[in-house]
Amino acid sequence: MEMEIVMARFNKILAVIDPAALEQKSLQRxxxxxxxxxxxxxxxxxIYDFSYELTTMLSVDERETMRQAVVDDRTDWLESIIQPLCDGAISIDIKVVWHNRPFESILFEVVENNYDIIVKGTKQHDTLKSVIFTPTDWHLLRKSPVPVLLVKDHDWPEDGNIIAAVDAGTEDDEHQNLNVKMTHMALKFSELLNGHVHLVNSYPGTPVNIAIEIPEFDPVSYTEAVKKHHTDSMHAHAKQFPIDVNHLYIREGLPENVIPDVANEIDAELVIIGTVGRTGITAALIGNTAEHVIDKLDCDVLALKPDGFECPIKR
Structure with missing residues (x-):
């Protein structure tokens, strides 16, 4: 029996503007x-001008006047960008905030005003022709309670391909629920873009140390058993949704290799991944698989959190 699909809703979009970019990819998306x-x-x-820290000899009113002048200037600049893009069919508001930690101001805005999605452009390295992720990007991926769409340079054509990178072999309830959430979101975007949903699942290869240390260990049988488990789990997950069985990819390897490989093969326009939101020393030492995947993708990435995730940033 097929699961009833509860589509995600996008009523309020927060488009993060890059003051140093000539082209605002986030706004276009x-x-x-x-x-x-x-x-x-x-x-x-x-925005934040660090020269403001050097004005302590000015009065409170003078400091506020200086700060407001910068905000007004950036507001006028942003209005000049948005005006040619407004066609009357959509509503675009402008908000310029003075804050020295951009990711915090973004998350405050999201939580306080109930946005449904953050859209943010990535930076392009002029010499290496690769994408550079800023600290703000990583903070948002780890801490945002709403989906974060990181925009690269790949087009969004009609009839395109959308990937949900699921962990079908997991027995953990949180990850299983996240699999369902990602698949729902992929179907939502396929509906919006008239696209096709593909599910990708990677599974680990045989641990080399076991094969060496235990002579009677059969690596071929082990690998086949792991592959069968992930294949059966993937098909069971996909049966809940209207997804073509030919659009299921179950491959041996690390997620950061398998997911970009499949995305390149089918020229995906969007990859949807789940992030667990590690913070502190754990994040610094271990990192996040999702972040390693994102680094290797040439298309847009939509990162989702498990249901019930709460933003750790509080006013």
Missing amino acids: AILLAHKTGASITAFLT
């Missing part, structure tokens, strides 16, 4: 989504 969904957009810019 947000406008495309708004045209498809009817959502409103807030173009959100965080």
